[in-house]
Amino acid sequence: MYLSRVEIDVSDRHKTSGLAHLGAFHNWVEQSFPEEIAAGKRKRHLWRIDKLAGKKYLLVLSESVPDLKLFTKYGIAETAITKSYDHFLDSIREGQLMQFRLTANPTYTVSQPGQKQGRIFPHVTIEQQCQWLVKRAEKSGFQLVEQEMVDVPGAPTAKDFKIISRDHPMLHRKAGRGVRLSRVTFEGMLRVANVADFKQTLTKGLGREKAFGMGLMTVIPEA
Known part of the structure; x- marks a missing residue:
C-alpha cells in the first residue's frame, strides 16, 4: 500500500476550475493510475481532501504508486509525494x-x-x-x-x-x-x-x- 499527497493549487482558479464537484476529484484520482486503466483493472483508491495551515491537499491511499505527473494535474509543482504504507501497517x-x-x-x-x-x-x-x-x-x-x-x-x-x-x-x-x-x-x-x-x-x-x-x-x- 502507498500513501500519496499533493498540495492543490487553490491560487490558480483557471487551473482548478474543473474541480467543481466530487466526481471531478474522483476522476482526478482515477486518472492518476494509467497502468490500471490500460490493463482494464480498476482498483479502489481511498482519498480525501485535507485542509491544513491554510493549505488544501489531496490525500490518496492505493495499492500501487500513482503517476506523479498526472497526480499533480491540479496541484502545485513538486509537492507530490508517495510513501510506502506497508511498514507502518506491519508495526x-x-x-x-x-x-x-x-x-x-x-x-x-x-x-x-x-x-x-x-x-x-x-x-x-x-x-x-x-x-x-x-x-x-x-x-x-x-x-x-x-x-x-x-x-x-x-x-x-x-x-x-x-x-x-x-x-x-x-x-x-x-x-x-x-x-x-x-x-x-x-x-x-x-x-x-x-x-x-x-x-x-x-x-x-x-x-x-x-x-x-x-x-x-x-x-x-x-x-
Whole structure:
C-alpha cells in the first residue's frame, strides 16, 4: 500500500476550475493510475481532501504508486509525494494509542416494506454523527479514548473525539440530477483493540461513498 499527497493549487482558479464537484476529484484520482486503466483493472483508491495551515491537499491511499505527473494535474509543482504504507501497517500493535483523522459519510438505513434494500439517509445533527462513529468503533478494531485536560487543574475530561468540519459537497452522477453528500471530518484519540480489524479499516475505509472522498482514516501513533 502507498500513501500519496499533493498540495492543490487553490491560487490558480483557471487551473482548478474543473474541480467543481466530487466526481471531478474522483476522476482526478482515477486518472492518476494509467497502468490500471490500460490493463482494464480498476482498483479502489481511498482519498480525501485535507485542509491544513491554510493549505488544501489531496490525500490518496492505493495499492500501487500513482503517476506523479498526472497526480499533480491540479496541484502545485513538486509537492507530490508517495510513501510506502506497508511498514507502518506491519508495526501496528494491540493497545497502541493513536491520534486519528477520519472524513466520512455518516448514514443510516430505513427498511422499506416489500423491498430487499432499505433507503439510505444521512445523519443530520452533530450528536447523530458522533453516535455513528461510536457505534462503528468496536467492529472497526478500535476504541475511542477520552483525553484528560491535565494542563488545567480541575478541568473536566475532554471528549474522546470531535468534529472539525461538516459540509455538503455536490456530486454529479452520470445519470440523473446532482446530489449533495453529507461529509464530516472527525479528529481524536483511539486505542487499537483488534489489529486485523483495524488494518481492514485503514485500508478499506469506513462508511459509504468511498469513491467520492469518504472513509479514509489516517493515524499518528502516540510517542
